[in-house]
Amino acid sequence: MGGYKYENGVDMRVALAQINTILGAVGENIKKIERYVDNANEEHCDLIVFPELALSGYSLRDIVKDASVSKESAIFDNLKEKSRKIDIVLGYDQNDNGYFYNSALYFSKGEIIHNYKKVHLPDYGMFEESRYFKNGKNIDAFNTANGRVSMLICEDMFHLSAQGYVDKLETDILIILSASPFWANSKKIKPEIWKYMCVNFATLSSNFVLFSNRVGFEDGVGFFGNSLCVDPNGNIIKEASLFKEEMVVADIDLKEIKRAKEIMPLKKSISYYETAK
Amino acid sequence: MKLLNKLDIDCAVVSQYLIEFVRQEITKAGFSKVVLGLSGGIDSALSAYIAKEALGHNNVYAIMMPYRLSSQDSLDDARRVVEDTHINAEVVDISAPADAYINARGDIDKVRMGNIFARMRMITLFDYSSAYNALVLGTSNKTELLLGYGTWYGDMASCINPIGDLYKAQVRQLAEYFKVPESIIIKKPSADLWVGQNDEAELGFSYNDADVILYHLYDLRYSEDEVVSLGFDKALVRAIVKRVMRNQFKRLPPVIAKVGLRTINIDFRYLRDWGL
Secondary structure (H helix, E strand, C coil), X not given: CCCCCHHHCCEXXXXXXXXXXXXXXXXXXXXXXXXXXXXXXXCCCCXXXXXXXXXXXXXCHHHCCCCCECCCCHHHHHXXXXXXXXXXXXXXXXXXXXXXXEEEEEEECCEEEEEEECCCCCCCCCCCHHHHCCCCCCCCEEEECCEEEEEEEHHHHHCHHHHHHHHHCCCCEEEEEECCECCECCCCEHHHHHHHHHHHHHHHHCCEEEEEECEEEECCEEEEECCEEECCCCCEEEECCECCCEEEEEEEECHHHHHHHHHCCHHHHCCCCCCCC | CCHHHHHCCCHHHHHHHHHHHHHHHHHHCCCCEEEEECCCCHHHHHHHHHHHHHHCHHHEEEEECCCXXXXXXXXXXXXXXXXXXXXXXXXXXXHHHHHHHHHHHCCCCHHHXXXXXXXXXXXXXXXXXXXXXXXXXXXXXXXXXXXXXXXCCCCCCCCEXXXXXXXXXXXXXXXXXXXXXXXXXXXXXXXXXXXCCCHHHHHCCCHHHHHHHHHHHHHCCCCHHHHHCCCCCHHHHHHHHHHHHHCHHHHCCCCCCCCCCXXXXXXXXXXXXXXX
């Protein structure tokens, strides 16, 4: 496990940009994304996280091809350049050899250092993702200047197997990009479910969890925002507003990861079970 | 716990959400104003309060559209909403155009008359929509949409609807939250399409019962037998299920015969917010 800098006392400043997106208007959306990156850079952030499909919009249906871009596209040139100063995480509609993926990019030091393809594509209730997207096959971790990172996209987080797999990858920071729709009933509102999940994963894995969830409406479906930064003890240290487009900034002490592991050394007695017969 | 309490919602959060819905869906379509029919009933009253919060009172146009037999109480209640919210308001009496059509047709029963009134109001609202460059705000609640208790292309016609996923009981909760005038909240629901009309008498069941039955059937996915076991009459539950099925057409755009490779609403699939 490499890449830790917390021994040297490095603090990290993270921006969660819960933006609204124009459905299918990639050219306009990239401009907004670049503006937010500049804002985060001015605030001396080390990392900015945008939501799922921030470049294209969510309910793409037959726009899926028109709104898709390849990982190599020149549309990312400005972001690559900006990533010399700040790491950038962005959700996009990836065109890879004629197949479309609900993907996340990690930009750092002038290049794309990681591309994650969403594994769990929901197709129940209001969701149609697996009709339009091909699913990724693997969840992985990669090293950054601020630690070892995994990225998950929305529905992935509802799979305990995915959470367990990230736990095995011995990460420091889990980044979750999301376009999670609002609903409410007499027992709870949807944002509470995300709080439970993020707090639970952070507590049990001693990871920082960065949850960036978009806002805005698409044909009546409202994405609720309420992005979260959760520390490795399970404390919500930053929380963005419900429903409003905004960028929140969280200062995190990466040494908390080590402290949390000392307080609750869960990995000491870890045992990964064989697949159940 | 009373079964109806299962429909309780967090009014503070849901109201904030619905205000954002109206503001964003209107403005991203390039508009800043809405027009709505204000009947004096709870549904349009709540919609007016939401619209006022979303767009500001100057950007909301409430049109009161009485027929000569409409109840004075309805108009008085509508005026209370206008006074309280300071939204723009106009009275457009639909008696002359409705009567011109009705008299030309001869013998028309009251259901047809009710539909004519609803569609006359729709014509008025969409005309004002054009005149004021304002989108028509729908005011049908989930209970009546599911039951099909409305006029197709009449009161069911709108551009966006903030309350279409709220059961009648939830409309009441939010109306209390927004401090809609009490006379509107406590009166018996009526479409006021003819003298003395009473929704619950016409439907043959109460809105509270309908809400609980519909909520369990469609939101919670209870089986019909499971709903009956909550204490409802089997015939009532069956009748409501049949109503919901029979009225599915009212909730959808017209069916198009597929001929080509890509057919509108079948495999030509785009959101209305395409590019917005």
